Amino acid sequence: MILTTAARSPGHPGVFLAPAREAAALRPERLDIAGFVGVALRGPVDEPVRVERWSEYERIFGGFEAPPGGPRRMLPHAVATFFRQGGQVAYVVRIAPRGDEGPSGLEATTQFRMPLPGGDEALLSAADEGEWGNGLTVWLRYRVSQRLRADVRDDDVLLLPPGADAPVGSLLRVSDAAGGDAVMRWVTAVDEPPAPGERRPVRLDAAGAVGPTARVEVVTGELAIDDPATTESGAETLTGLGLRWGHPRWIHSVLAERGSARGGASEAPAHLVVPVGDWSALDFTPGTDLAPVATGIIQPGVDRSHLIDDTAFFDPGHIDFHAIDEELRPGEPNPHVGIDRMARVREIGLLCVPDIGWATYAPAPDPPVRHPLAPLPCRCAACAAPEPEPDSHAVSPAAGGLNATTPEELEILASRQERTVELARACGRFVALLDVPDGVPLTRIAEWRARLDTGYAAAYHPWLAVSADGDGDGVGSAIPLPPSCFAAGIIAERELRLGLPWGPANELAAGAVRMESVVTDAVHDTLHGLGINVYRAERDGFRLSAARTLSTDPEYRQLSVRRLMTMLRLTLQRQCADLAFEPNTPELRQRLKYMITALLRELARKGAFAGRTEAESFFVRCGDDINTAGSQALGRLIAEIGVAPAVPIEFILVRIARDPDGSLTVVRDGR
Numbered sequence: 001m002i003l004t005t006a007a008r009s010p011g012h013p014g015v016f017l018a019p020a021r022e023a024a025a026l027r028p029e030r031l032d033i034a035g036f037v038g039v040a041l042r043g044p045v046d047e048p049v050r051v052e053r054w055s056e057y058e059r060i061f062g063g064f065e066a067p068p069g070g071p072r073r074m075l076p077h078a079v080a081t082f083f084r085q086g087g088q089v090a091y092v093v094r095i096a097p098r099g100d101e102g103p104s105g106l107e108a109t110t111q112f113r114m115p116l117p118g119g120d121e122a123l124l125s126a127a128d129e130g131e132w133g134n135g136l137t138v139w140l141r142y143r144v145s146q147r148l149r150a151d152v153r154d155d156d157v158l159l160l161p162p163g164a165d166a167p168v169g170s171l172l173r174v175s176d177a178a179g180g181d182a183v184m185r186w187v188t189a190v191d192e193p194p195a196p197g198e199r200r201p202v203r204l205d206a207a208g209a210v211g212p213t214a215r216v217e218v219v220t221g222e223l224a225i226d227d228p229a230t231t232e233s234g235a236e237t238l239t240g241l242g243l244r245w246g247h248p249r250w251i252h253s254v255l256a257e258r259g260s261a262r263g264g265a266s267e268a269p270a271h272l273v274v275p276v277g278d279w280s281a282l283d284f285t286p287g288t289d290l291a292p293v294a295t296g297i298i299q300p301g302v303d304r305s306h307l308i309d310d311t312a313f314f315d316p317g318h319i320d321f322h323a324i325d326e327e328l329r330p331g332e333p334n335p336h337v338g339i340d341r342m343a344r345v346r347e348i349g350l351l352c353v354p355d356i357g358w359a360t361y362a363p364a365p366d367p368p369v370r371h372p373l374a375p376l377p378c379r380c381a382a383c384a385a386p387e388p389e390p391d392s393h394a395v396s397p398a399a400g401g402l403n404a405t406t407p408e409e410l411e412i413l414a415s416r417q418e419r420t421v422e423l424a425r426a427c428g429r430f431v432a433l434l435d436v437p438d439g440v441p442l443t444r445i446a447e448w449r450a451r452l453d454t455g456y457a458a459a460y461h462p463w464l465a466v467s468a469d470g471d472g473d474g475v476g477s478a479i480p481l482p483p484s485c486f487a488a489g490i491i492a493e494r495e496l497r498l499g500l501p502w503g504p505a506n507e508l509a510a511g512a513v514r515m516e517s518v519v520t521d522a523v524h525d526t527l528h529g530l531g532i533n534v535y536r537a538e539r540d541g542f543r544l545s546a547a548r549t550l551s552t553d554p555e556y557r558q559l560s561v562r563r564l565m566t567m568l569r570l571t572l573q574r575q576c577a578d579l580a581f582e583p584n585t586p587e588l589r590q591r592l593k594y595m596i597t598a599l600l601r602e603l604a605r606k607g608a609f610a611g612r613t614e615a616e617s618f619f620v621r622c623g624d625d626i627n628t629a630g631s632q633a634l635g636r637l638i639a640e641i642g643v644a645p646a647v648p649i650e651f652i653l654v655r656i657a658r659d660p661d662g663s664l665t666v667v668r669d670g671r
Contacts, residue, residue, distance in 0.1 A: 026599040029570045031349025031500065031563055032492035033089045034082055035342045035430070036485075037313070038075030038355035039305055040094040041065050041229075042132040045105065046337045048091040048345045054083050061094060062132060062229065070305055070361060071401045074354035078485035081466065082352075084511050085489020088496065091345050095338045095355075096129065097307035098316075105129045111299035112138055112273065117291070118283035123276035124255070126301060133301040137226045138273060142290035144173070145240065146218040151199060155207035158214060159199035166190070166202055166218050169247030173217040173288060174204075182288045184219075186244055219243070219290065221251055225272045236272050243284035252279040306363045310412075313338040313356070314419055343423050343430075349563070351424060351432045352488045354481070356416050357402040359409070404437035413437055414448055421550075424456040429570060431549070431563065433484035433491075436461035436532060438516065442523060449530045455549040455556035459532045460487050462517035464509055464542055480516050483509075483535060490544055491559075500567055501608035503560040503648035505547035509535060512542045531557065547648065561645045564608060568643070571599065584632050586624075592639055593622040600643065610646045618643045 035048070041062030043049065051057045057079050066072045075092070082090055096105060110126040110133030126133025146166075151159040158174075160166060166187050175182040189203040221241035241251040257270040286293075315336055336344060339353060402409040417434050424432040434452075436445055436459055449459070464486060465478035491504040512535075519527075519534055524545070527534050533546040547559040556562045576595070582588055600618045603609065611617030621640040631638060 024575075024595065026571055026575050026595050028500070028599070028603070029567050029574065030347070031430075031567055032087070032495045033091065033347050034087060034350040034352055034488045034492060035091045035093070035345055035348035036075060036079055036082070036488075037093045037095060037339050037342050037351075037353045038078065039073045039308060039358060040075050040092070041073070042128050042130050043092070043094045044128055045094050045096040046341050048093050048342060051079070051090055051092055052088060054080050057090075057092060061092060065229075070303075070363060071358070072479065073305075074482060074485075077466070077479060077481050078352060078354035078488075081481060081485045081511060082489040082492070085486060085509070086493025086496070087489040088492065089347075091342065091348055093338065093342045094128075095308060095312040097304050097309070098311040098337060103302055103304065105304075107299075108302040108304050109299075110134050110136065110297060110301035111276070112136075112295040113298045114138070114140060114293055114295045116282060116284055116293065117286050120282045122279055122282055122284075124273045124295065125276050127272055127274050129301060129304065131301050131303045132229060134297065135228050136272060138295040139224045140293040140295075141222040141224060142219055142286045142292065143222045143239070144217045144290075145220045146216075148216050148218075149177070150214050150216045152212060152214050153201065156204045158202050158204065158216065160202055160216070161199055162193070162197055164200065164218075167242075167248055169242050169244040169250065171219040171243050171285070172204070173219055173290075175215045176211050177213045177215060182217075184285050184288060186285075219286070220249075221284070223251065223255070227272055238271065245280040251275075251284070303363075305358075306361050308358050309360050310416065311337075313353075313416060315340045339420055339423060343427050346429065348430050349566075350488050350491060351420070351430050352482075352484050353416075353420060353432075354435075354485055356420070356435075357404070357413055359402050359412075405439050410437055410440065410444070410448070414451060418451060421452055421454055421457045425454045428456065429566065430456070431559065431566075432457045433487050434459045434550075435463070435482040435484050436527075438463050438480075442526060445527070445532070446530060449532065449550070452550045453552050455551035455553065455562040457550045458487070458548065458559055459550055460484050460544075461527060461532050461534055462515055462519060464512040464535060465514040465516060466511045467513055478514050486510075486512065486535075487533065487544065491547075495563075499606050499608070500564050501560060501603070501606055501646055503547040503558060505533070505544050505648070507544050508538075508541040509544065510541075515542060546650065558647055560648060564603075564645050565643075568599075568641070572596070572641075579637070584627075584635070584637055589622045589627060589637065589639075592637070593620050596620045596622075596639065596641060600641075607646055608643075610644045616644065 043061035049060055051060065057076065061076065064073070064076050075094075079090060079092060106125075106129075108129040110131075112124040112126075114122040114124060116122060124138065126136060146164060148161055148164055150161070150164075153159055158172075166172065168187055168190055170187040172185045172187065173182050174185050183206075185204040185206060187202050188205050191201040191203075193200045220239070221243050223238040223241060225236040225238075227235065238251075238254060240249055241254055242249045243251060245252070252275045255271055255273065255275045315338075339351075342348065342351065402413045404410045404413055414437070420432050421434070424430055434457055437448060440448070445461075452459070460483035462483065463480045464483055465480045468477040468479050486509040487504070490507045490509070494502055494504040494507060515535065515537060519536060524534050524536065528546055528548075531548045531550050531552075533544060533548055535542045536545050548557055549559050549562050551557055551562070556565075576592065579588065579592065597620050600609075600620065601614065604611075604614060604617045609617035619640075619642045622638070626638050626640055627636070
């Protein structure tokens with residue numbers, strides 16, 4: 001008897017034949033997820049946070065605001081541009097200073113004091129450092145969540161009706177049946193009812209009422225946090241909070257939660273404020289009028305963006321690139337910062353650092369405080385100082401940004417990009433998207449390009465501007481953005497729509513309204529020969545004209561080929577790991593060959609390979625000819641895989657020939 005369905009079962013003990021076990025299917029690993037590292041208004045520092053839409057980013061990391069007197073943060077614009085192109089998932093890492101100068105992260109975080117009715121004080125702080133916390137207002141309100149009648153067995157024991165929810169640590173406002181003077185009492189113990197459906201005994205910390213029955217109100221806490229900078233709802237409200245240690249929703253424990261509520265990062269605070277210190281001994285008992293409690297700022301937050309330097313982007317000293325590719329064990333502290341921290345995220349297939357040109361700067365001083373009786377300054381034309389004549393040849397980079405037109409600062413920028421590329425090459429899981437230094441001549445670009453040689457990086461030129469209001473229609477002023485953030489979205493959208501075999505080129509940069517540099521055909525010829533991907537102005541917008549890597553190896557010159565090979569390697573590494581320690585038998589080797597062949601066959605159907613037949617497109621060898629007896633004795637299973645990736649065409653040649661009869665023939669060759 002053969003069992004053909006899982007629903008059927010044998011009717012008596014015995015031996016039955018079951019169908020052969022089907023090999024698990026291999027699924028291509030995703031490479032469209034992008035990682036962004038940069039400077040944000042708020043959010044957890046050096047902790048990757050997964051976001052799937054712009055509103056998520058804005059809630060966690062803030063919007064497009066720039067610090068007073070400082071440069072424009074490119075990170076929010078880059079993430080918004082990524083989603084505008086069609087990207088779906090991104091990880092974001094906010095960087096912060098790591099040097100000894102200036103305030104520490106704790107000193108740069110807004111601190112609040114909450115005076116409690118009993119005379120104690122509870123301390124809170126904004127979830128993350130920065131000035132953003134100075135705009136928060138926090139209120140603790142007391143709410144009655146249940147009203148019920150209870151029998152009084154003893155003065156300190158109440159019998160609550162079935163369905164009442166008053167766990168240990170609950171606060172009760174108790175009065176007699178007529179609603180006379182009330183007292184506040186805490187639940188110290190809860191007993192099981194004598195029988196199902198009967199009243200539940202709860203013990204109070206002191207005598208609660210006199211008489212056979214009592215009027216009971218269960219009091220919980222409600223923490224209201226108003227954030228005027230948040231455009232979604234403007235507030236966060238936590239309800240049903242316990243006001244004493246031991247309650248299932250003890251206010252300190254709820255505020256200290258970390259994780260999914262702020263975007264899925266395991267170490268990210270879940271709420272806008274977090275508790276400071278141990279609150280277990282604090283008395284949160286309110287008066288019987290349940291008057292709310294307001295907090296006040298005792299330490300304002302400070303923006304430290306002006307102190308960001310190389311130490312915020314990379315780990316100090318020489319990094320062990322082999323160790324950085326290992327997964328962190330649960331509970332293990334994370335030793336990495338900035339870009340090196342993002343490299344530990346095993347899901348990303350693209351890496352973009354829009355603020356890689358950030359540099360230290362002097363923040364704008366606070367405006368002077370004018371005495372109310374001081375005379376106003378004269379504003380007449382005779383007293384006004386003449387404005388200086390503008391210098392049309394002067395280069396005035398944004399404050400805080402590296403000026404690539406100077407050799408010294410170009411060297412700093414190039415060194416950071418080299419370090420990023422070295423990390424991408426060592427990990428071998430993602431491609432670093434670089435921006436060609438803005439404003440430098442073609443000869444300098446060629447020198448910059450000569451320093452980079454890897455298939456795990458791609459470069460883009462020139463910078464593209466979007467409208468300042470973020471709607472991409474060109475209304476108002478324009479903001480120049482790094483071209484790599486457009487490329488990240490284009491690559492992700494192209495892969496999701498067509499698959500990895502299709503080169504991420506010939507796509508419009510959605511939202512771009514202006515090019516920051518003029519690219520002529522001659523300049524384009526030179527840049528394309530250097531492996532730099534160029535945006536060109538077309539009638540319908542600005543189109544990405546190439547999809548090359550920075551590799552000098554012709555086999556990995558195309559970005560689609562590099563990413564296809566990376567996907568195959570990661571798929572086999574991650575999804576075949578469970579085959580370890582299985583018996584090295586012909587059945588296992590045949591099953592592995594079948595799994596790999598099925599994966600490659602599906603890719604061949606999607607145009608990933610150049611061959612016209614499967615034999616011309618790929619091969620999989622996993623037989624006894626390569627798994628010799630000596631190799632099997634060492635516990636090895638060897639599979640040889642060969643593929644012929646399809647290479648996208650870049651040139652279309654058109655020949656025009658005149659026939660003897662006078663007709664014209666147009667022949668188009670794709671190369």
